[in-house]
Amino acid sequence: MSPKEDLEVRASRPIRPLPNLIFMSRWLQLPLYLGLILAQVVYVFHFWVELTDLIGAVLGDASSLAHILSAVSIDGAPRGTKLTESTIMLVVLGLIDVVMISNLLIMVIVGGYETFVSRMNLESHPDQPEWLSHVNASVLKVKLATAIIGISSIHLLKTFINASAYDTKVLLAQTGIHLAFLLSALAIAYTDKLLAGAHGPDSHH
Template sequence: MSDEIAKLEKKLRPLPRWLFMTRWLQAPLYIGLVVAQAVYVWQFWVELVHLIGMLSSKTPSETEIMLVVLGLIDVVMISNLLVMVIVGGWETFVSRLGLENHPDQPEWLSHVNAGVLKVKLATAIIGISSIHLLKTFINAASYDEKTLMWQTIIHITFVLSAIAIAYTEKIVASAKHH
């Protein structure tokens, strides 16, 4: 396999070969996202310790517990988003990961491309936005009407954008099949 790749690379003219190699400039960006994910793991544990600490110091209200738990879910969803961007982006734009037949290979990775990745990211962003909006509504007394309205409008904008992205991807995919 590597002999075939070497032969193919030798066939490429110098400029296209150089341009193709520039994809590796993205590697530090993905490594940086791995560091960002480590920060989210730290944030998760800090919030979890905070939740446990709440139980030892007083009896928290259901709302207080729910807000902390929603914060934990938010961190997990953002971490999931990071995994999609890191793994899917690397596979799509930098280099194949070579995970075929690996028992832990994510199902979605076998058919990932830029369009599929955009739709998955858009739906993940909607999930994250939903958690933020739910936290805001649970704690609505702490916010003014303008904040509530704008957070709702922004969430609806994310939903409509995701629908538009998914529809566009569907049109592109069906055009490729014809």
């Protein structure tokens, strides 16, 4: 019997009850991904609230300005009374931060569902993400690590823009945490490269 015929015979066999139960348990993850979709909705709402306040503050709305200044202020630091370039930059970085976290959520929702729950059969869909065509646990892990580094970079940039409001220990701690994220991502990518090389050229992503 050829390997192809043997594979077809195995595929035609019914799955035994216990393995089938274990395999079907993957659907327990579905409520988790649905919950992340709701979290995405919350982030979309938060993004538009912040953007509306920023536009209102630029147009001179006092309540929007107060909300913006309160949002970018640091506990114990003096609050400004007007919209400055630094304030606008901090708000915009906050919006970018929300977008990057949303991108991270999409990668977890779509990539995680495709990898661990069920195929989505998007191969012929014109809007299929490029990375989804070759997604697996290793690729998803590297992409998530890269996204976390991007989010950490935004937070670190926000801190350094408003560095006068922070203690030196806080600045050093945030820089150290960011470097730890970076080294972790490099280690994950290097480990994935080693594993891909160990399994031959067919395993390269």
